[in-house]
Amino acid sequence: MATHPQLEKPLEEQILEELEDFVPQSMDPGMVFMLEDQTKLGDAMNPYVAALSCPRCGLIGLITRRQLYAKEHMICAGAECSAEYRIDGEIFVYRQPQ
Numbered sequence: 041m042a043t044h045p046q047l048e049k050p051l052e053e054q055i056l057e058e059l060e061d062f063v064p065q066s067m068d069p070g071m072v073f074m075l076e077d078q079t080k081l082g083d084a085m086n087p088y089v090a091a092l093s094c095p096r097c098g099l100i101g102l103i104t105r106r107q108l109y110a111k112e113h114m115i116c117a118g119a120e121c122s123a124e125y126r127i128d129g130e131i132f133v134y135r136q137p138q
């Protein structure tokens with residue numbers, strides 16, 4: 041079982057609350073919504089650049105530049121989902137269960 045990065049979650053939730061006004065309330069699963077005010081959110085070296093709805097369950101979360109452009113894995117925060125995947129061009133590649 042993969043563990044969730046406990047430290048990142050509060051910041052992510054805080055940012056999501058601030059972005060509520062311009063992140064769509066509902067997005068189709070697997071939809072990427074680019075943030076306008078990039079590079080100011082999160083780590084300066086690897087800021088949050090977009091909101092992504094989980095391709096499996098549709099939960100909206102923020103993704104970092106590396107996750108969007110450098111194929112870094114992300115884990116869905118949905119308790120019932122926990123899908124682990126990366127973006128490879130236009131497609132989502134799921135990490136196979138160990």
Ligand SMILES: [Zn+2]
Pocket residue numbers: 094095096097098099116117118121122123
């Ligand atoms: Zn999910």
